[in-house]
Amino acid sequence: xxxxxxxxxxxxxxxxxxxxxxxGVLAALRLSLLTASLATVACLLLGVPLxxxxxxxxxxxxxxxxxxxxxxxxxxxxxGGVALLLVFGRxxxxxxxxxxxxxxxxxxxxxxxxxxxxxxxxxFLVISVEGALxxxxxxxxxxxxxxxxxxxxxxxxxxxPLIGPGVAAxxxxxxxxxxxxxxxxITFAGNFPGRTQTMPLAVYLALEQDLDAxxxxxxxxxxxxxxxxxxxxDRWLGVS
Amino acid sequence: MSLDAHLIVRRPGFTLDAVLRAAAGEVVGLLxxxxxxxxxxxxALAGLAxxxxxxLDLDGERLDDPATGRFVAxxxxxxxxxxxxxxxxxxxxxxxxxxxxxxxxxxxxxxxxSEAAALLDRVGLAEHAGKRPRQLSGGxxxxxxxxxxxxxxPRLLLLDEPLAALDARTRLDTRAQLRGHLAGHAxxxxxxxxxxxxxxxxxxxxxxxxxxxxxxxxxAATITSRPRTDYVARLVGLxxxxxxxxxxxxxxxxxxxxxxxxxxxGDVFVAFPPTAVALYAARPDGSPRNIWRAxxxxxxxxxxxxxxxxTGPVTVAADVTPAAAVQLALEPGREVWAxxxxxxxxxxxxxxxxxxxPPQGPTGQ
Numbered sequence: 315x316x317x318x319x320x321x322x323x324x325x326x327x328x329x330x331x332x333x334x335x336x337x338g339v340l341a342a343l344r345l346s347l348l349t350a351s352l353a354t355v356a357c358l359l360l361g362v363p364l365x366x367x368x369x370x371x372x373x374x375x376x377x378x379x380x381x382x383x384x385x386x387x388x389x390x391x392x393x394g395g396v397a398l399l400l401v402f403g404r405x406x407x408x409x410x411x412x413x414x415x416x417x418x419x420x421x422x423x424x425x426x427x428x429x430x431x432x433x434x435x436x437x438f439l440v441i442s443v444e445g446a447l448x449x450x451x452x453x454x455x456x457x458x459x460x461x462x463x464x465x466x467x468x469x470x471x472x473x474x475p476l477i478g479p480g481v482a483a484x485x486x487x488x489x490x491x492x493x494x495x496x497x498x499x500i501t502f503a504g505n506f507p508g509r510t511q512t513m514p515l516a517v518y519l520a521l522e523q524d525l526d527a528x529x530x531x532x533x534x535x536x537x538x539x540x541x542x543x544x545x546x547x548d549r550w551l552g553v554s
Numbered sequence: 555m556s557l558d559a560h561l562i563v564r565r566p567g568f569t570l571d572a573v574l575r576a577a578a579g580e581v582v583g584l585l586x587x588x589x590x591x592x593x594x595x596x597x598a599l600a601g602l603a604x605x606x607x608x609x610l611d612l613d614g615e616r617l618d619d620p621a622t623g624r625f626v627a628x629x630x631x632x633x634x635x636x637x638x639x640x641x642x643x644x645x646x647x648x649x650x651x652x653x654x655x656x657x658x659x660x661x662x663x664x665x666x667x668s669e670a671a672a673l674l675d676r677v678g679l680a681e682h683a684g685k686r687p688r689q690l691s692g693g694x695x696x697x698x699x700x701x702x703x704x705x706x707x708p709r710l711l712l713l714d715e716p717l718a719a720l721d722a723r724t725r726l727d728t729r730a731q732l733r734g735h736l737a738g739h740a741x742x743x744x745x746x747x748x749x750x751x752x753x754x755x756x757x758x759x760x761x762x763x764x765x766x767x768x769x770x771x772x773x774a775a776t777i778t779s780r781p782r783t784d785y786v787a788r789l790v791g792l793x794x795x796x797x798x799x800x801x802x803x804x805x806x807x808x809x810x811x812x813x814x815x816x817x818x819x820g821d822v823f824v825a826f827p828p829t830a831v832a833l834y835a836a837r838p839d840g841s842p843r844n845i846w847r848a849x850x851x852x853x854x855x856x857x858x859x860x861x862x863x864x865t866g867p868v869t870v871a872a873d874v875t876p877a878a879a880v881q882l883a884l885e886p887g888r889e890v891w892a893x894x895x896x897x898x899x900x901x902x903x904x905x906x907x908x909x910x911x912p913p914q915g916p917t918g919q
Contacts, residue, residue: 453641
């Protein structure tokens, strides 16, 4: 709590309204919220099926896959960013092909920010959804099967509603991690205001020029994330 | 519509190997102690576990045949299952639970819901249609589970311990209602239970399963009067011995024989109820043909009577009135004379059961 208190005490309260309306602040905030949300959606689309596979099926190398899923948790985000560059960079494994075929390049673009954030935040979602799936009785899926439900129908109409709170919790964690993402983003997507400069990047940049501006940006990030997390917690996690 | 199955399922340390047949409209009770393989058999029928051998035919359609690699997934079998703990979907109302099956089979939402409502009405739950499973009592949840299984118009109905989760009072009512609903099901029904009363009340025919094998099949009357294993004998409350008959005399052990009312030859079972055994403090007068010295091992309540477990040349259970027990001072360790009326002991050939396999090994108690 002490660092938070320090932030509040040192805040330039008198010049706050004026600083808040600076266009750079709003642009960075909007970009941060947008990319964190898109990254969460991407994590949901990829992570929920992955969690289902890890929780419900048996295949050789499953433990290895599970270990790989958690790698971004322990990997310094900067290293993640470097790895992403090596794959999606203009001369990277996939990036070169993307560039040659579609004339499309991920690094240093807003899409690149989303990819970097999703890469770092994915484990949070997969781990909570897999945990929820293991806690949910698989026999409900069997009961659905005897009633004529295909695996997909059983998952959609029975399993997903049962693990809803777990998915929501994972999505919130995932979103929070994406919102705070710094290392992988600055390495992979750079620091272009309006395009790839998210709030954490703006804070870092401001710190080198104007301490008060950095404090203001930090406060905004703090207030927005606390407000959203508190709201989601009450709405989704409170009922479970 | 008929079921013809030879179920072979191998698990570590356990093999289920049972022949199961049921005609249209017939209710077959699969009865056995815990761990006998009843639930494994049910899962194999439903397609939730694959066979390792044998075959499974329903209405002439082969559903599972390891020899040819044919396996029809549970969602394509049209087999209704009522699970032991019902497994009602907790996030759906009773009505939505019942409508789930028809919806999966492509019935339009409105029709699925109206049919589900009609089914709930039939099981007497019309006013509970909107409730979630956790708001239902055990008996109500059981009926919703039954309605859900019947809603798909299954070709085969499977019930796994349908009454086990209910208290005694609810059980009585639910059993009577269940009997009515089962009578209305056109296809065969397989009912798994470890409760002999449920099995005899609900099933037309019983299949007794022990250690993964069928040990006896028949209707309730045959099973109750002519048990073939210790498990069945205990279930129906009879003393059971295996011996060699020469006329009315059946040799149970080298130095103990019983005289029965029915002359037989060869290997036989001898069965008699505990009430047929009378106990005396001193050797009674006259010349009873079945008389032996026995020692009281245990005394327990059994309905209005006391059940006395006796050791001696054979272990035997005897029922006496509390008054007699007091008069004889029956307590563990006491020596008494046991007398069995020959007219109450029946013997019957120990040849293999008509369907399935013979009991494993000798069954003298």
